[in-house]
Ligand SMILES: NC(=O)C1=CN([C@@H]2O[C@H](COP(=O)(O)OP(=O)(O)OC[C@H]3O[C@@H](n4cnc5c(N)ncnc54)[C@H](O)[C@@H]3O)[C@@H](O)[C@H]2O)C=CC1
């Protein structure tokens with residue numbers, strides 16, 4: 245099939261590359277010329293496991309190209325994905341400007357003698373399928389002066405559940421595919437597109453072998469509103485699960501229990517499940533905060549007070565503040581203290597800094613006049629580019645960051661950090677203080693070595 249993807253970011257690029265690997269003709273449309281150029285040279289503009297190999301293959305096979313010019317590709321498309329960003333506005337509502345622009349552009353280039361399925365893959369507020377339909381029609385009217393003929397296109401919802409760092413794996417082996425559509429023909433076309441994934445009939449790439457036991461991927465077909473709501477409900481539930489673990493951690497810390505054992509103890513109950521129960525400095529990333537805020541905004545639009553969702557948000561904010569509180573308890577004043585910070589990315593496996601807990605902590609440390617020395621295996625370039633005015637120092641290695649520091653803060657649980665012996669860290673620190681925001685070290689060993697160790701909930 246001919247597939248066009250608007251937005252070559254984390255979602256659009258990975259989705260496009262995987263669909264090209266499945267032998268669909270994919271054109272990625274982006275407004276950022278440097279991204280388009282990099283993709284065409286098979287250079288991933290983002291850090292994502294397996295993406296470089298995949299891009300090389302699909303560029304060589306000729307199944308994927310990136311462009312800033314949507315005209316031909318849109319006109320000849322069977323399916324057009326909208327995967328542009330939907331960042332939050334100050335009041336919590338998502339900014340739909342990019343979706344609006346993409347929809348208008350699509351409308352301007354649709355032909356009258358074909359049928360098109362336009363798919364909202366970006367996370368958009370409930371009811372957006374109607375809105376996108378209206379904007380596409382506006383684009384067509386702007387160009388041709390009359391409304392688009394009935395039946396030429398329909399908008400479907402196909403929310404995305406991939407995680408950064410495992411995005412290609414999650415696209416090839418998703419837990420489920422959700423399709424919301426108002427027309428059977430659109431649904432059939434989308435099922436055709438995804439058939440190799442649904443039936444797992446493709447040849448798995450060498451660096452991402454098929455996990456054992458996967459034979460078929462569950463498919464949910466539903467109306468568009470329910471599909472849109474599934475996306476928000478999924479992210480709201482996952483972030484609530486983490487905030488629950490963090491609330492339990494705060495209680496554990498007070499009563500003297502260990503959160504890691506407590507969560508293991510409840511996670512083995514199959515009704516609860518063991519995933520997403522890691523307590524720490526809280527969730528970050530481009531979506532949990534944004535999507536939770538958007539769902540809260542939607543609920544309030546209808547006069548409903550979503551108390552549980554607001555608590556999920558509140559616990560997460562407090563969790564980040566807790567890092568500074570622990571540090572002040574150990575060091576008292578932070579003025580002029582050298583604080584080593586391990587990990588900038590919002591989680592391991594990515595260079596993404598969007599809403600990373602490290603950012604709030606660094607801002608507060610700078611506000612308190614501490615000297616901040618950071619190390620991250622992949623996200624330092626992004627940090628330099630995105631926060632050039634922040635007065636922080638970049639270390640050449642994790643150990644170089646702790647040399648002569650008054651405390652170490654662990655913000656991201658990169659594997660390289662886990663492998664560094666506590667004794668080595670201890671020998672380099674000026675004061676033996678470690679605030680382990682991701683519970684990667686063994687508290688008993690730390691205490692044997694004389695380290696003032698503060699984990700989260702243990
Ligand atoms: N990042 C993630 O892990 C996930 C993101 N999502 C959702 O997917 C959507 C996209 O997110 P990301 O890929 O992270 O965003 P991103 O910011 O990485 O990429 C968005 C891309 O859209 C491009 N763009 C903006 N306006 C455009 C236009 N008019 N035409 C063509 N391209 C345009 C931008 O230049 C950028 O390259 C968001 O709604 C997000 O909530 C959903 C699941 C996972």
Ligand SMILES: O=C(O)[C@H]1O[C@H](OP(=O)(O)OP(=O)(O)OC[C@H]2O[C@@H](n3ccc(=O)[nH]c3=O)[C@H](O)[C@@H]2O)[C@H](O)[C@@H](O)[C@@H]1O
Nearest residue numbers: 404405406407408486520521522526527528529531590591
């Ligand atoms: O809508 C989205 O953008 C995506 O958001 C998340 O994916 P992602 O943000 O890539 O990362 P996660 O692995 O979910 O982690 C999010 C945050 O939660 C934190 N986390 C995760 C798990 C846990 O047990 N504890 C915890 O603090 C991570 O450190 C990270 O800061 C969801 O997991 C995806 O299903 C969804 O598609």
